[in-house]
Amino acid sequence: MATGLESNMTWLNKKLKADQNFDVVYRVIHVGGKNACIYFIDGFCKDELMQKLLQQFMGITAEDMPKDAHEMSKSFVPYVEVDLKDSWEEILYSLMSGVFALFVDGFDKCILIDSRTYPSRGVEEPEKDKVLRGSKDGFVETIVFNTALIRRRIRSTELVMEMMHAGKSSKTDIVLCYMDNRVDHAFLEKIRDRIKHIQVDALTMNQESLAECLYDRKWYNPFPKFKFTERPDTASAQVLEGNIIILVDNSPSVLIMPTSIFDVVEEADDYYFPPITGTYLRLSRFIIAVLTYLMTPTFLLLMKNPYLIPRGFEFIMVRDTVNIPLIWQFLILELAIDGLRLAAVNTPNMLSTPLSVMAALVLGEFSVNSGWFNSEVMLYMAFVAIANYTQSSYELGYALKFMRILNLILTAVFGIWGYVGGIILCILFMFTNRTVSNQSYVYPLFPFNAKQLAKRLFRLRLPGALDPVRKEKK
Template identity: 25%
Template sequence: MGFLDGIRASKSQSNNKSKPPNNHFVAKDIVFNVDYLEKRFSDCSDIVFRKIKSNHKTNKDTIVLVFTDGLVEGMSINDGIIKQINLYSQIYNSKKINIDLLQNLLLVNEINRSNNFDEIIENILSGNTALFLEGSDEALILNTRGWESRAVEESSVESVIRGSKDAFVENIRTNTALIRRKLKDPNLKVKDLKVGSRSNTSIAVVYIGDITNQQLLNYVVNKLEEIEIDGIFDSGYIEQLLEENTYSLFPQMQVTERPDKVCANLLEGRMAILVDGSPDALILPIGFIQLFQSPGDYYERLVFANFVRLIRFFGFIIATTFPAIYVAITTFHQEILPTDFVLDIAKSRVEVPFPPIIEVLLMEGTIELLREASDRLPIKIGQTIGIVGAIVIGDAAVRANIVSPTMVVVIAITVIGSYIFPHFSTSYTMRFIRIPMILMAATFGAFGIIITWTWLIYHLCSLNSFGFAYLSPFAPSNLVDMKDAAIRAPLFGLKTRPIPTPKGKKSRK
């Protein structure tokens, strides 16, 4: 007969105990509590029920620990809980133990009480340990979280030459600690929420209380609390559920793995959303200009930083328009090029059976296939496929007269231009803009490119990120904020925060 079975047997012989009327709350009868949890956790082999005798003479002060194997730190349970109870029991064998005594006796850094089974179960599944004591209608929630996690290391998608090399990991508390290390400000607030009816994913909204716009904060928190979904497994879920313009090609939140980037944006009055299990933080609200900014822009000297930022803007034009310009010129506007250059292009296309638009679409499709294949394969094989595949296929396509050499050069420069942005996800926007730009260029020539750019600028002017103009500080115009737009002013000149913050507050990045 097991230990708990023995308790049940002794309880069945006693008539002075009664079952509680509401089984959603903890009872003083430990047998009832254990039975209830065993039913809720039926067929859950990773849920451990650890029995302890706090009094070796009688079973009246029986203690049961309930925790999830793999989510707890064994040392905390063994040394901080079980060892302390056994030591007390050996010294004071005849002394009755109670819940207040346990709360002061256990060596655990965080102890809470709860009498609600739903709350207790949520804590057990989050890595905490629930302690039930015979005769107590409350359980102790002990912080024993200690699962395996990835160590803090350099970001693989947002690397900088000069600057810190730490990046967020999948543990939300590690991520908030990385922010706290850089911003030792008591006004730095971390508001915890639970999202997902079944996953109960922990989400942290990080902001600086005396800087962040309170109306914006309340709006975002309310939107998060209104989310109805079974599970949240990455920050991408939150991004899609919060954004107001779902079908826009431009992101309304910025994704980053860098704590220093989050801290800089917090000081500008923005807020960050961290999701447990995701190494990416969401920054909001943002503007179009932020897609071109990198933490390295503020770590390098002024001239070099501005040169690199202007290169990014040039890369944006190349990534979105260069193939369309080639199609427009070769199809409609050959006269704008020097005669010798036009003849060279014509010679390279003599044996190509397809018009320029087909050439471009074939090459774009091939590049996308190679890009997707290299992402899905193991790292070493993927890099080989991406480099070797592009060279081999490009050379073979030229030799087979499927595309012209000039087209291969144009596509190669375009692909390079789409990868110079600080974060990889921005390249998706550039790649999708190219397609309608190419089609319009093939249909209307240079006028098609102008029409597409007019639509893009109109869309950017009408777009907003949580109520703030997406194209600010250009539309609406704000000369003060332009000190850190296309190019940045010296650090001593960046004295005011941008528009999303209370007027007059000063900041230095």
């Protein structure tokens, strides 16, 4: 930038299109006998603070006026976050991010005052990641608030919040959060390098756009490569375990890396209850996840091969007339359930209850009475639809759904060999999947580690849980 105010204003007004953008505000003032100009984005700056700063600047006399921007920022700017920049690229980035900019005639640097405030909602509990017991706060769309929620839980000097940017047009703020003494530094450097070399115009879908840039191989494998969470307590626990948390501005969820299948299934409720209860909840979630995958393909296999039905379970046979082949009933209901889910997302709250009752009646009793579906098929698909919500990961739910549909089709075409082949394909998809750090997706199952596997399957007593009184007695 130049030292002359007029040349700086001419260049900046043209660059910012100040005459066209109503929210780009600039005003010429007098500071200590010199002309000065302030620039800011309307809606990002605090009005009360702006008024106090203007009073301070206009109150500077010619005798007290400092000689350069450095002296002025140190002695005459009554604010905490103040910076000096002489690069137009850095000045424009700060200004478009909401930072207050002051240009003074004769100064070779711009004074940047970070007095911005972003519109935001409260840190209430997320709708998806709810817990029966524990903290009820959640991440929001403002990245500074999110980092503060983690800092509140980890008061350690080893906690690092590293700011980065991505997107040619959006210049989206990205924060790498990790414990410096616990993180894998080779993996950290790998992630840092990937973010630096992201060649995209904008992260339009926030963390999902970033995730696709960080992991671009094996896109056809539906099992999730990342774990997303909107809970600060979950994110903090992962940081303390040595993982990396990535926060993206404008997103209320964070990415956890690296992530295995066991990490995805874990939930905060496992640790907010005693070990035996937490173990029961975790194992229940594992078993139900397996049942959601096997329930309908197994039923279809038994209906095609009645001799495989164990003695005493003959009642599971379809008694009514089958007007539509069972495979088509299952596939239609798989699509219908997703249709209802999408409809529920876009339904106004005041209409959600009556429309839910109507959908239950139409798709339940009426569809069976009309002959489109058999009651047994409706029962098993209802279990699958409800059981999908026992774990919080949407990505894992849809991965199991895709594997289940594949198994249904293979079972309908090839019978028992198709059923076995579908299970083998599902296992192969899991075992050949890799984490972002290129580690095994099913560790500690493969490579096998009995101690770590027990820790993953069972909610063990937390380290250091023994109180000092009992230690002294020992």
